[in-house]
Amino acid sequence: MLKKSLSIILSLTLVLCSCLVLTASAKNDSDEFGFAVASDTHYVHPVKQAGTTLADEGWVTTFNSESESLTNQSGFIIDEFLKECAENPKCQFVLITGDLATHGRDYVSEHEAVAAKFRKFEKETGKQVYVINGNHDNAKDMPVDHKKFTEIYHEFGYDEALSTDEGTCSYSANLNDEYTLVALDTCDERYRVVPNNDITRMDWAVKQIKAAKKQGKKVIMIMHHNLLEHNPFQKLNEKNYVVNTPYSFAGLLADLGVKLVFSGHTHCNNVKSYTSFLGNTIYDFSMSSLGNFPAEYKYFNVTDSKISYETKKINHIDADKLAEVCKGFSNEALEMMKNNLQAYTWSMSYREYSEDLRENISPETLGVEESSALYAKLKPVTDTIKEMSDTPIYGKGGIQEQAAAYGLEIPDSEYKTLNDAMTLAMLRCKIGDKRYNLNSNDFTVLIRLLAFTVRKSIAATADSDILSDANEMLGKLGYKGSVADNMLRDFSEKYGFATPEEKEALAIAYGLWGGYFSDVDGVENRDGAIPGYAVKEANENQFIVMAKKLFKLVIDLLNKIIISFYPVFGK
DSSP: OHHHHHHHHHHHHHHHHHHHHHHHHHHHHHTOEEEEEEBOOOBOOOOSBTTSBGGGGTOOOOOBTTSTTOTTTHHHHHHHHHHHHHHOTTEEEEEEOSOOBTTTTTOHHHHHHHHHHHHHHHHHHOOEEEEOOOTTTOOTTSSSOHHHHHHHTIIIIITTOSEEOTTSSOEEEEOSSSEEEEEOOOBOSSSSOSBOOOHHHHHHHHHHHHHHHHTTOEEEEEOSSBSSOSSTTHHHHSTTSBOSSHHHHHHHHHHTTOOEEEEOSSOOOEEEEEEOTTSOEEEEEEOOBSSSTTOEEEEEEEOSSEEEEEEEEOOOOOHHHHHHHSBOOOHHHHHHHHHOHHHHHHHHHHHHHHHHHHHHOSTGGGTOOTTSHHHHHHHHHHHHHHHHTTSBSSSTTSHHHHHHTTTOOOOOOSOOBHHHHHHHHHHHHHHTOOOOSTTSHHHHHHHHHHHHHHHHHTTTSOHHHHHHHHHHHHHHTTOOTHHHHHHHHHHHHHHSSOOHHHHHHHHHHHHHHTTGGGOOSSOOSSSEEEEOTTBOTTSOBHHHHHHHHHHHHHHHHHHHHHHHHHHHHOO
16 A cells, blocks of 8 residues: 555656646747847948048048948948848847947937838837947937937837936836846946946946846846956956956846846957856857948847857848949949858958058057067067068968978968968957867967067077066056966966967967957857756756755655654565
């Protein structure tokens, strides 16, 4: 009789646990939804003639049609983005994380043009657009201040607002029955370039998150500036790109249950995570630019158990309409924009970055001022980089052959010249390519090319002096004292034996690329998945956790029953 009873109890327990798991799975499936996120649309009214500057037509800017900014194409890129969102049946809403218009502070008409596109999209699709401002969008005592910005974009979050933060562009709004959006203005009140995540704004955001939690809702956040550092010590190197208190604020948000944050500003496709002291993880998705290179956005699919994401490329625009309003594009360029916009923007950006590196690399671009004693030591190195920039890497008389005389082995690669290697490294950082880790061939080639320029330019310099210069240079970039020492030591350990030249090359690389090649946190930048809001950081669904607890309780109870009856039935 006891065995039969125990069997029944155990069976019921297993059934109950299975039901809980199945219930969790069913809930995940039924609550699935998708949305698109874009940033830095940087709309500009197209000029009448390609190749002219906007200043020629009364606009104050240095941008032109052949730059990475894609100024004349920006409106048509926005059109294509909205078209793709409209045609995606799973896309329920759209989030835009700032810098909607390049001259937004100065020209109301640019914002009105963007708002008109969003309005048309909402009317035709019924899908909601939510925006937040960026440093280009508004400023105090400018034609577009925070009040004017919210008036122009009132239909895109502000009309739906549950709460707004007085004196800023921040607001909260319900995305659906389960999720609330907190849109946080991270710009200061005047020039909109310095993140100002002050205590008042933080307090407002915290109140909105707590209010949402009381209603059983999960919170997604958007802001323009990065919540987290997306390369080592970004807060020091790029002072106007990260909120003032990144880790304390991120930890606070994580412990309040926020998991998804979307930012922009850097024009780099990069994802960073941070786990609080209490073990809660938050993810900051720094979005690449839609209106600049690489003309990309992200699509997210959300369930309780998993959040998956995919980077989407804008591959074509209506080049015929572009040609009607902006004359002077070659037929070849128009065909590329019509059929392969990615190839067009890559080629334009490659040219821009390549020319900039070739012409402007100097100690200053590496964080060393002319007044510094290090300047004179580093100047021969940057001059050598300039001189060698277009020298072929491979073949007779190439850099590979020259470097061998100095005992530096440069592996084979796809790169043609030193400038080519550096330019491609920059472009790949923008798109979130993780090929530049410490153990990769690409990284090895890059470091040894730079190491060769170090040795060639200061051949008579002692190794100890080169190491001292490398350490000092890292200090100029913000990597001081033991931080620099540990960085060089870590580099040597991971990279194997590292020469003094290679260590100085590492410092140069940090100056040029900000350490994006150190992006080895395990979170994919372009396409990937992270745990959903209902999943604990141990990757266990709460329903499963409950089921396990219940199962354990039942087992413990069964053990007690067996022990109590054992003297009677054990004989």
